[in-house]
Amino acid sequence: MRVTQYEVESEIGEVVGDICRRDIAAQTGTYPTVMYAYFNPNDERKSPQFETLRIQAALDAKDAETGERHWRKLCELRERSLTAHTQITPSAAAVALDRETSDVTRTALEHAPLTERLREAVEARTAAENNVKAILAEIAASEGETVVPMRSKRASVLPANIAEKARARR
Secondary structure (H helix, E strand, C coil): CCCCHHHHHHHHHHHHHHHHHHHHHHHHCCCHHHHHHHCCCCCCCCCHHHHHHHHHHHHHHHCHHHHHHHHHHHHHHHHHHCCHHHCCCHHHHHHHHHHHHHHHHHHHHCCCCHHHHHHHHHHHHHHHHHHHHHHHHHHHHHHCCCEEECCCCCCCEEEHHHHHHHHHHC
8 A cells, every 4th residue: 555544544634624523423423532543643543544445455456356346336335325415516526526637647647556547547437427426416406307317337317308308319
């Protein structure tokens, strides 16, 4: 793994902040001291986030395809666990897509190892799919449309009227 426990917990700790830590501890029934330790890079206990990344790195090293399927499943489970009120907005999805595509460019320009470049490309693809889903969900919500699955290998969805127009053009 190319990142250390210190890096993971420092960077995630910066994102989460103290107020969120307290709220997360209360919501999950975790002792606040334990929650603070998860985001403290100077605490020797390994956070669940670091352990998850270690497992992911081991899977990627053993079998990149299995590692990819594992990561996508984690992302899918996270997406499914979101309530309607916490669904990602199109703006947030666009920002995530921009960040991920920038990572693809950065790793290419840095001549990063192919496994890292592949991971960034897959994350960008996932961000693009999430961006499309967020936009379509907002369209459906604003127009009161029903959402129907498209015929595709991917689990994409379109509002019914858009899907009908697309089929009519074929």
